Amino acid sequence: MIVVTGATGGLGSATVENLLTRVPADRIGVSVREVAGAQHFADRGVRVRQGSYEDPAALRDAFAGADQVLLVSGNDPAADLVGLHRNAIEAAVAAGAQRIVYTSQQGAVPGNPYRPSEFHIATETVLAESGVAWTALRNGAYGPLDQVLGPWQQTGEIARPQDGPVPYTDRADVAEATAIILAGDRSFEGPITLSAPTAVTFDDLAAIASDLTGRTIERTVLDDEQWVADQITAGVPEQAARLMLSWYEASRAGYFAAADPLLAELLGREPRSAADRLAAGIA
Template identity: 55%
Template sequence: MIIVTGATGALNGFTVEHLLQRIAPSDIGVSVRNPDRAQHLADQGVRVRQGSYDDPDALRHSFADAEQVLLVSSSDVTADVITQHRTAIDAAVEAGAQRILYTSALGTSFNSPYPPLAIHAATEQHLAESGVSWTALRNGFYGDLGDLLGPWQATGTIAKPADGPFSWIDRRDAGEAAAAILTNASSLDGPVNLTLPSPVTLTDFATHAAELSGHPVERIAVEDEEWIAGEVANGVPEAAARFTLTMFQATRSGHFAHPDPTLSRLLGRPPRTISDQLREQMVRTE
């Protein structure tokens, strides 16, 4: 059985959708904090059990009979995330899982200006010490394009701190790739980079946004402290703004500049481009 955590969220929700296209529902289980939100999966024959990264007993129960467990990285900003991840890994091992997969991030390192990458590095280290086979899905960046680019459709500008090359992938592609790895007879071991064929910059986003909208879109590089001050003036807590700034700083130092063909190979097609993603954002905001 394949057990997937975070299956009511966007990323691993897509993974379960693609697993259902590949294997029988009876071979899939999900471990979720609120089983009521996974009723649509139970209705399709997926095993649904309650589990929380803060409750080892519940995790062991929800991981029972697992051959493979896919762990989504914790999104609880108030928690000791590294401890949560270790708890989940240990529970999967104790439940008898033969392989553990984890949604990590491209550029994972203990020496990065972007704090989440050190958390992923610590988690990967614990996976390597777990005694079972493991795979770290080092996804490129994904999320809300509005947060990344700002209100470019209204302003005609992408006014953000200076950036460097990075990979912005679609969650649907990341979820599909995870399902492919989970159901592949020859599993991928250790870290696996899942990126666009070529990295992009915010200048690339501006170019494609202008082409799609038919209106000029200017990329404006704002000085770091000036950008922080503007965010705070708009009601963003300074700590949150400085956290976001570290992502831009990490792109400048080349942490996310390395392309990899693995995502395209797993999908059997090119991943969705930034133009594809921008086009869908424009449709949603019309």
Template identity: 60%
Template sequence: MIIVTGATGTLNGATVEHLLERVPPSHIGVSVRAPERARPLADRGFRVRRGSYDDPAAIRHSFADAEQVLLVSSNDITADVVAQHRTAIDAAVAAGARRILYTSAHGTGFDTPYPPLAIHAATEEHLAASGVAWTALRNGFYGDLGQLLGPWQSTGTIAKPADGPFSWVDRRDAAEAAAAILTSDSGFDGPVDLVLPSPVTLADFASAASDLTGRPVDRVVVDDEQWVADEIANGVPEAVARFTLSMFQATRDGHFAGSDPTLTRLLGRQPRSVAAQLADQISG
């Protein structure tokens, strides 16, 4: 059985749907914090059990009969996230899983200005020491384009701190790739970079936005401290603004500049481009 955590969320919810194209629902279990939210999955034949990274007994019970477990990284900003991940990994090992997969991030490492990458690195260390086969799905960035780009549709500008090359991957592509790996005969041992064939910059987003809208969209570079001050003036807590700034700093230090063909190979097509993702934002 394949057990998927976070299946009521956007990323692993989509992964479950792609798994269903490859295996019957009786071969898929989901481990969720709120089983009542997963009732639609139970009604379709998936095994649903409560599991929390903060409850070792419950998470281990939810992993029973697992051959593979897909762990989504915790988004609990108030918790010791590395400890949560260790709890989940240890529970999967205790449940007898033969492979553990984890949604990591491209550029993972300890020597980086962007804090989540060190969390992923520590988690991958624990996976490597677990004694079972493991795969780290090092996804490119994904999420809300509005947060990344700001209100460009109304201002005609993408006004952000200086950036560097990075991959912005459509979450649907990341989910499809995860399902392909889970059902593959290949091992995919260790870290696997799931990124665009070529990295992009915010200038590329501005160019694509100009082409899509037929009007100029300019990339405006804002001084780091000025940008933080502007964010605070707009009601963003300073800690949050500086956390976001660290992502831009990491891009321009080259932490996300790599490319890899694996995502394209798994999808059997080109990943959705930034232009395609922008078009979805405009139409949505």
């Protein structure tokens, strides 16, 4: 059995949907905070059990019978994410899982200034010490492009701090590849990178957006501290603004620059590019 955590979230839910096209429903289980939120999976034959990273006993029950567990990483910067992930890893080991697959982050290496890198690196260390086989999916940035670029369609400019090349990746492609890995016969040991095949900068995206819209979309580089101040003025908590600033710092230092061909290999086709996603957003 394959058990997926976070199955009512964006990535977890999409992964389960892809699994349902590849394996029988009775070979899939989900561990969710609120069972009612996964009723649509239960109705299709998926085993649904309550489990949260804060409750190791419930996790052991949710993971019972699992050959593989997909551990979708937490994202609350105020939480002890490494401790919560350790709970889940220990519960999976106790339940007899043969492999744990963890959703990590591209560039999860020492020295990366992007702060979530720290808990991903620590979680990968816990996995390496767990005694079971593990795979860390170092996923390329797959958030909505409008969140990354800001309201460029209204303003005609991408006004953000200095950035660097990033292979912006489509979440649907990551979910499909994750399901392929979970359902397939090929094993991946340790960390692997799933990313779009090409890394682009905001300068590149401004040029692409200009071509797509027939307008001149400018790229304006903002001072780091001024951008943080503007975010705070707009109502963003300072901690959240500085967390995002650390992402810009990491991108311009090259920590996300290396695109990897594995995602395309797994999908058997070219993943959606940033240009594809911009075009879809405009349409």
